[in-house]
Amino acid sequence: MLDQTLDQTIDCITEAEDGARPVHAVRPDGLDALLDRLPAMQGAYLRDSRFAAKSGEFVLLPGAEGVAAAVLGLGADSSPFAFGRLHAQLPATGPWRLEPGDYDPAMAYLGFCLGAYHFGRFRARERHGATLVVPQAHAASVRQAQAVWMVRDLVNTPPNLLGPVELADFAVSLAQRFGAGCTLAAGAELERQYPTVAAVGAGSARPPRVVTFHWRGSRAGESAPFVSLCGKGVCFDTGGYDLKPSAGMLRMKKDMGGAATVLGVARAVMEADLPIRLAVRVGCVENSVSGSAMRPSDVLRTRSGLTVEVGNTDAEGRLVLCDLLHEACEEAPNLVIDCATLTGAARVALGPDLPALFSNDDVMADSLQRLGLVVHDPVWRLPLWSGYDDWLKSSVADLNNVSSKPMAGAVTAALYLQRFIKPGIPWMHLDLYAWNDTSRSGRPEGGEAMAMRAILALLKEISTSA
Secondary structure, X not given: OOOHHHOOOOOXXXXXXXXXXXXXXEOHHHHHHHHHHOOHHHHHHHHHOOOOOOOOOEEEEEEOOEEEEEEEEOOOOOOHHHHOOHHHHOOXXXXXXXXXXXXXXXXXXXXXXXXXXXXXXXXXXXXXXXEEEOOXXXXXXXXHHHHHHHHHHHHHOOOOOOOHHHHHHHHHHHHHHOOOEEEEEOHHHHHHHOHHHHHHHXXXXXXXXXXXXXXXXXXXXXXXXXXXXXXXXXXXXXXXXXXXXXXXXXXXXXXXXXXHHHHHHHHHHHHHOOOOEEEEEEEEEEEOOOOOOOOOOOEEEOOOOOEEEOOOOOOOHHHHHHHHHHHHHHOOOOEEEEEEOOOHHHHHHHOOOOOEEEEOOHHHHHHHHHHHHHOOOOOEEOOOOHHHHHHHOOOOOOEEOOOOOOOOHHHHHHHHHHOOOOOOOOEEEEEOOOEEOOOEOOEOOEEOOOOHHHHHHHHHHHHHHO
16 A cells, blocks of 8 residues: 555546536637637626736636636646646635637646645645546546656655655555565665665665566567666765755755656556556665765775775765666666756756756657657756766776766766666666746646656657557
8 A cells, every 4th residue: 555645646636527617728819719708797807807818817707606717828838837826726616627728638637736736744724726627538647647746745755754764665565556576675685786775875774775666568568668767766865974064955855856756657657557568676775974874985896896986975876876777787678767866067057947868879868858848848968978988087996986077067977877887778867856946837846756757758659659
């Protein structure tokens, strides 16, 4: 059974249309036609309100018994976020329904549900918000929103309640829910199989875990595309002996955002029953400080056999991922994707909203970037510039976990990970933020499932073209 505190049920939708009031979503070029269709009193009211159908404009229309309808302006916005404020804007008395219009209904229902998200586990106040009629034909939008809610809940949960063991248990429960074959590595077995994960977790009283599960769609044969997902699940990151400043730790509960995103993708894939074979690996760990923590200048032996000098204990995410990536490649998948809140350098380059994409496969990378724009979940490609590969040299080991130069930190982190990818296996690395700094339509402040829907769109495309 999934821990319901980490997997809320979307409670803002219904299939019952009885008594539902209409919501008209309109663009500027469709406003005149809407005014002609509305009852005379409502049309006059809308005109007098100087409503211009700009994106985000919202008007409640009067009727004989109070509010009878609502009008939402879309402007030129085709994203789901155009509908992200409706849950809070519409009166909560009785259900509402979206009238047909110049918009994608799937995006509209998704956006409504994304905007209805709340993380209220520790707040006593009551929730208020409208209910929207969502036809069964658009259940896929609700399923995607449910996966996003799950990712947000995982990232938002405070680290005292979501440590490595709890994150691993959640991953296991998710796998079991969909009948996936699952293994959990801990203790001496983890030290043997994932030595760098063990090294990162050695400083914490909360032991590390690695969860691996395999799933196959009901229509997936032996030749179906085989995709392997790997996620960084650092439940809290102090930086280790290279201690972060206090301000740098304030959001470090989100350092497991890559693992949460991978689990969100996996959930969406399994619920959609895509005809693919799927492997998922999540490294669950806490980077802490103690007498047993790894030190700068330590040398670690990775699962691959390569030795790594620890140049900085705050570059722990790549140590968590490298063993997972090497194991993933042992199974010879058709595609490996990893997700991680890996570097501040990626945020300096692209800001908080654009995950940085690195890839050794132009076709896959182009497809992900294209589909990210289509589903309004964008990523932006940065180069795996081989000219910087020498920056990872070490005088005592095969490589260092950080660059010798104070530049291109996101690039060199990706180059480090590439060392553990078997030649010939397509691979994509997503360096993401997993957080909204402020609340916007459909994107409340807090944890966010960045790149999840883009990856899902890519896997759908792969599954249908195979």
